[in-house]
Amino acid sequence: MKHTRIAALAALGVAASLSLTACGGDDSGKDSSSKGSSSSSSSSEGGSKPDSGSGSGGSQAGDAKAGSGEDTKAEAAANGAAQTGGKVTFCKTEDLAIDATDAAPDEASGRINITMVNRGSATCSATGFAGVDIKDVDNTSNPIERGQAQPRITTLKAGDAAVFNLAYDIDSSGESLAHPTNIEVTPPNETHSVTLDWPAAAGDIKGAYTDVQVYPTHTTK
Known part of the structure; x- marks a missing residue:
């Protein structure tokens, strides 16, 4: 067991x-x-x-x-x-021959044409408004306002000319208070200016210098 x-x-x-x-x-x-x-x-x-x-x-x-x-x-x-x-540089003051002439179309409308000739060797642009101051016999300098106009393309080859004008009403009363002696011009997009004589044949300015207007440049062609 x-x-x-x-x-x-x-x-x-x-x-x-x-x-x-x-x-x-x-x-x-x-x-x-x-x-x-x-x-x-x-x-x-x-x-x-x-x-x-x-x-x-x-x-x-x-x-x-x-x-x-x-x-x-x-x-x-x-x-x-x-x-x-495709872009040309703006004309330099030193490359422009500038002068002012009386271009009044009639006895009531005053107009000063300011011509700028490109005497440089390169093509340049004078498009836009020039800066303008009118100097008075009392030695004041009066900035001129822009007229209501659109700038036009103003491209100048060597020897080409651009023109802009100052417009105002002529005072035939002989009592004008404005006695301009010089026009100081600064070309469009420039900072250097030139001083021109006020054209001797130009009519008297009616009103004040604020009534004179500058218009944009255009070519003479």
Whole structure:
């Protein structure tokens, strides 16, 4: 009977040992599978990065942006060159021969024509309004207001002339309070001026110097 119990216990020990071995095999299988799955996932992610386009595709996008920027700069430069190439510089006072003459069309309308001749060697622009001050015998200087007129393109080649005029009403009463002696002229877009004599034949100014107006330049052709 004792022998039988010993044999039974031995059999139980063998069964328990086999059971533990089986459990250990299952765990190791799961770990191996999990590691394999993790390794496979990592491999898959590692392969997806180059294929995602975030590297090479992003670089191409950057190149495209850089290229478009260069194109914009080139276009702007070309436009700037075209604009600069089609534009002439303004006439300098030192390159202009300027004089004033009486050009009254009748006894009631006073007009002084001021002519500017380009005596330089290069084409220049005299477009716009000249600055004009009339000096009186009492040594005052009176700025002349602009008339209601739009400037006209006035481009002068060497030897060409531009004209602008001063307009006012003539006072035939002999009681005019304005006694002009000189006209100070600053060509359009210039800062240097010249002083001309008031034309001796010009009629007297009716009213004040504020009633005289200057009109924009135009060519004589």
